[in-house]
Amino acid sequence: MGEIRPGPAPVPRFALPGLPVVVSAIGWLTGILLATWFAASFPFLLLFAAIGVLLALIYYWRTPTLRQPLLALLFLILGAWRYTGVLPGNDPLSIAHQISSRAVKVQGTVSDEPRLEGRTRLLKVAVEGIVTPGSTGWQTVHGTIEVQISGTSIEDVYGANYGDQLMLQGKLGAPPPHGPADVLAQMAFPRLTITGHGGNPLVAWLYHWRVQFMTLIEQSLPQPYAALLIAIVLGLRTPQLGSLSQAFNVTGTAHLIVPSGFKVTLTAGLVASCTRWFYEGWLATKLGGSRVRGWQRWLGTLIVLLCIAAYTVLSGAGSAAIRSGVMGGLLVLAPRLGRTYNIYTALAFTAMGMSLLDPLVLWDTGFQLSFLGTLGIVLFTPHIQRPLHPLTRLPGGHFLVETCAVTLAAQLATLPIFALTFQQISFIAPIANMLTVPLLGIIITLGLLLCALGLISALAATICGWLVWPLLWYMSQSILICAALPGAYLSVTTLDSRLAWLYYLPLSLWLLFLLKRQSSYPASEKPHVPGKSRSKWGQRLLYGGIAITIIVATAIASLRSQATGTTIIDFLRVGPTGKPAQGEAIFIRTADAKTILIDGGLDVPSLSQALDSRLPSWQRFLDLVILTVPRTDHLLGLQDVVTRYRVGAVVDGGMLHPSATYARWRQTIQEQRLPYQSLARGNVLTIGEYTSLQIMWPGAQLHPSKSIQDNTLVIRLVAPGIQLLLLGTAAQSQYALSQLSNQTTSGALGADIVQIVGDGQQPVRKELGPLIQQAHPSLLIETPPATQKKGHATGVTAIKLPETLSHMHTVNVGTAGTIEVTGDAQGWKVAPP
Structure with missing residues (x-):
């Protein structure tokens, strides 16, 4: 008989790679959670107990049946001790x-x-x-x-x-x-x-560049698509995203606009591809000779790690960003150390490290959703894919099954947290994710490329914006349509937080069962992920065709949107929907397609939406920006505009004693390197071939007064078929009105339309009547004040005109909404609101 040789040792059924780290993390997190229910007033007792368990662990280290339980117990006590140390009740200096x-x-x-x-x-x-x-x-x-x-x-x-x-x-x-x-x-x-x-100077520097990249994106894309790209690439929520963020929440796609592990992995892959020349190709041979040296590979790895750290900070350095950043770094570092990356070990190590620094991070919603979502995707996706396998026979079925499984796995793991935080349960999430997730990679790539090109050339960033805009439009429309479908989500406003524990109890038992089954597979065995073998050349041709189509379509739109022969003047109602108007803003497009913005109001999101809806998606340029009076309700919106748009010139009337708001305005103009001019009576600006702006007030020397309305910039616009007198807040200044009437010759103020900023809470200046009669307009447009004084109603109140002007047709922007006036060679007309 032949010699009997022993076979390979059987794999222990619960021998996961890195099991001590996982066990320690479970004990540590459990100790923190238990300490919230049984808060100890004497942390030193827990420390003594930990020392006792540590001695027992050392003594029984060679006993397998006791090693793991003692290890878990040790970290359970240490977790409870760490949590009690940060309780305000245990810190007399809190x-x-x-x-x-x-x-x-x-x-x-x-x-x-x-x-x-x-x-x-x-x-x-x-x-x-x-x-x-x-x-x-x-x-x-x-x-x-x-x-x-x-x-x-x-x-x-x-x-x-x-x-x-x-x-x-x-x-x-x-x-x-x-x-x-x-x-x-x-x-x-x-x-x-x-x-x-x-x-930290490095963190401050990265935060500064985060804002700079945000500005580059805003200069290259209209709103709200700029805000959407900022949230996707930088993880930064801006007010302009408000109209979309709720739709992302109810469709279960909020992970697209927050930091996530997928984004970090994608960034690491892009950087790794760019650094491959250190250890592959002709340059690697030149650097290392006939064989690639170890330092070359380590240099490439170091660059990837630094980029992951930088991107984590650029994403806001929140708990979700840090979690994904640490795990991404471990993924890159493990092969260089000769270790196999294990998702459970990485997740346990990250959670334990973050809660060691700050135990309260476990109650951060971003950390909970990120941690549980990642764990759920890893554990439950293969098991959800199995019953959906028949769908793979359909065209695109592999992608359909994979996306559905990943979405359902993440929802399964985060359902109570999501419901308690957002008070909604989404049923449309699988469909919404299938429609949008495939675009995330290319959107992030184009977004990062836009930021990089924006540092070199504004034109290159704009072209990149043309490419990414249709994708952002498609994503936002898909999310909005899904959110509007009947039964897309369920509101749960009265959910008891204790139900979360009842939910996770059976889920944890299923988790242990899955871990036990998974441990029986060889570590080298990896599940086959179908549907990944696609032609790279086919994808490149497809993306190239899309890019060429977008550029050609944008060029055609650019040519068609040139000179129309009509002057369009929009008196914008700046303010949130359903609330009173918040300041004045006037947008003008001349007969030869020049653009002018006069004042900006208080509400930045509504001004952004109004401008972007009146400009082509590719146009991020304004020829002229005018500030008529340095009040906050005129200035705040312009402060945002001069950073989001490329501006040909900025003008105002100056300010005798600059306020902090006006000083910030001038500082922004200087930082953006914009041409600036302070105007006075007698100056004339020629805009294009057909439009001129005549400055009627203030004088060369500003009037020394406590009322800044006394030095309001009064403008008379002359264009084919229309003349417009913009009095603005000068209508509230007795000094400005009297000086205009006395120093202006008959007919110099003639206008078809006069615009004023009125205040229904204040009496009308008696000098306003003669001045308007001198202008002899056919229409008076009134912009209400931005804010109401305390004790007054918040509704819009029209001013009461003198008896001599009672016959004049008057329109109030606050009640009628945005008013559009057009003028051409045949005359002018007012479009119905």
């Missing part, structure tokens, strides 16, 4: 103990990039000291507070940004109910003083 109705002084440093919410900025401030009433000096405190201040820009050269050291004076209140878990208090509109700068 800022949470200082919440009261008394005003205090607080010192701290802005620890994160500011966020926008309406017309306010939200700052996260890591506090360091406090002065309370009756105290003799600064006291040391710990924790993070949320500070709400005025502002509409993420990066404010005159305001607080990341790394700035602040002195705040105000009242500390309870933290927002649904805010970040690490925020222990909040302060609304305090007195703020910047005392210095700290923070």
Whole structure:
């Protein structure tokens, strides 16, 4: 008989690669969660218990049946100990103990990039000291507070940004109910003083470039598509995305506009492809001789890791971005260390590391959705694919099955979290994801390319914007249509949070069952993913044909949108739908296609939408921007416009004593390197061949007055078939009206239409009647004030004209909406609203 040789050792049924890390992470996270229910007042007892378990683990390390349980128990106790250490009740110096109705002084440093919410900025401030009433000096405190201040820009050269050291004076209140878990208090509109700068200079530099890339995208695309691309590529939510974000939530596609592991993996793949020349091809041979050296491969890996870290910060450095960034880095680093990348080990290591630094990250919604979604995709996708396998016989069936399975797996793992956070359950998610997810890779690639080209050439970035715009349009329309379908989602406003635990209990049992089954497969065995072998040349030809078609179509649209022979003047109603108008803005397209914007109102999103709907998608240029009066309700929208559009020239009437808002306006003009001119009475601007702007006021020397309306820029527009007198806020200035009447010759103010900014809460200046009679218009257009004073109704109130003007036809933009006036050689007319 032959010699009997022993076969290969059987694979233990629960021997996952990296199992000690997974077990340690499960114990650690369980300890943190248990500590929230049984909060310990004596953390040192937990530390003593951990030391005892550690000694037992060392003693029984060679006993397999006890090693894993003791390891899990050790990290369970350490997790509970770490969590109790950050509880405000166990920290006598926590800022949470200082919440009261008394005003205090607080010192701290802005620890994160500011966020926008309406017309306010939200700052996260890591506090360091406090002065309370009756105290003799600064006291040391710990924790993070949320500070709400005025502002509409993420990066404010005159305001607080990341790394700035602040002195705040105000009242500390309870933290927002649904805010970040690490925020222990909040302060609304305090007195703020910047005392210095700290923070990480590299992070501050990356945050700055994040804003610059956002500006490049806004300059290359119309809204809301620019906001959509910014959210996809940079993970940054801007106010202009408001109209789409709700649709993404209810269709289960919110992962497209937040940081995700797929985006990091895609970025790593792009960078790896670009760095392959270090160790492949002719240049690699020149650098390393006849064989590729190890340092060349490590150099390429280091570049990829640095790019992943940079992209993580550019994505906002939130918990979801950090999770995906760490796992992406491990994916790149593992082969260089000779290790096999294991998704469970990477996920466990990342969750454990992040919660070690900040245990409260487990209550961050972004972390929960990212962590559970990734785990669900890995565990449940193969099992959901199995019953859908018959669909693979259909054309495109492999893609259909894979997308459905991935979407359902992610939904299965995150359903309670999503329902509790957004109070909705989406039924349309699989269809919405099938329609949009395939485009995500090419959109991110074109978005990154647009940012890179924008640093070199504005024209190249615009051409790239032409390519990505149709894809963004398709994605947004698909999401909006899916969200509008009957039964697309279910609202669950009264869901009890305890139901989440009842949901995850059977899911966890299924998880253990799946892990046990998966452990019986060889580590080298990988499931076959069908539908991946496609012709690269076919894809390239398809993408090339699409690109050529878009460019040709855009060129044809460009030629057709040139001179029309008609002057179009839009008096825009700037303001959110259903709310009162918020300032004036006038958009003019001349007979030879020159564009002029006069004032900008308060509401940036509505102004962006109004402009982008009146310009071709490819046009990101305005010939002239005019500020008539440096008030916030005229200036705020223009502040955004001069950064989003390429502007030929900027003009205003100046300001005798510049305010902070006006100084910021001039600073922005200087930073954008825009041609600027301060105009006065007698100046004439020729716009194209057929249109001229005559400046009627103010004089060469500004009037020294506390009322900035006294120096309002008054403009008389002359174009074929139409004359327009723009009085603006000068209609509220007794001085400006009297000077215009006295210093202007008869007929010089003649106009078909007169526009004024009226205030129904204020009496009409008696000088307005004679001036309008001197202009002898056929139509008076009134723009309401941007904001109402306290104690007055918020509705639109028209001004009461003098008896001498009662016969004149008057239109109020606040009640009628946007008013369009057209003029040509045959005359002028008003389009019905």
